[in-house]
Amino acid sequence: MNEVTSEEQGDFTVVRLSGEVDLSWSQQVRQAILDALEREAGVGVELSAVSYIDSSGIAALVEGFQNARQNGRRFALVAVSQAVMAVLELARLDRVFPIVADVEAARAV
Template sequence: MSAVPNIVAREDRDGYVLIRLSGEVDLSWSAEVRRAVLDALAVGHPVGIDLSAVSYIDSSGIAALVEGFQNARTRSGRFVLVAVSDAVRAVLELARLDRVFVLVPSVDAVVA
């Protein structure tokens, strides 16, 4: 069990939307993550997904991120992963998705 609670928090910022995730992104709540990502993209602003507090992500969590990426790409929108934790980075690298997603080191780089 994760020491950090599973949280999906949305922040509408000046010119972009930030989704902060924490805990373990697995099948038990990846549908909630997916919905938050797609809802954020519907606004039409750039979207950043803060993964700094994610301690674990499984294939369903990765699928939610991939769907967000594809959705943004079809709309010519910006979709970035922010401050990716080591645990998430390892999964992205294993699947070679670190070469697909735009990874930025901080929230300040979401619209850069």
């Protein structure tokens, strides 16, 4: 099931994605991440249940990361699934994003 949910944990928001992130709804994903960055000082995008991601999904993550950096917010990819990792590696972006194992580690970024 394609789904995006946001969970506020104090000054940190976890944006959870699941399903196949593609062009049909990547705009929604982008908006959810940008909204979370408006609200809180830190955002972790949880990707453990993402079975597929295309370049428009990657673009949403890139935009969130750039936005966070410009505004001095924390940003990390959390619990990245194998499928997403393969695409990040393919795009040579695996060393660009902070990638962490769990939400605790993301708060510390």
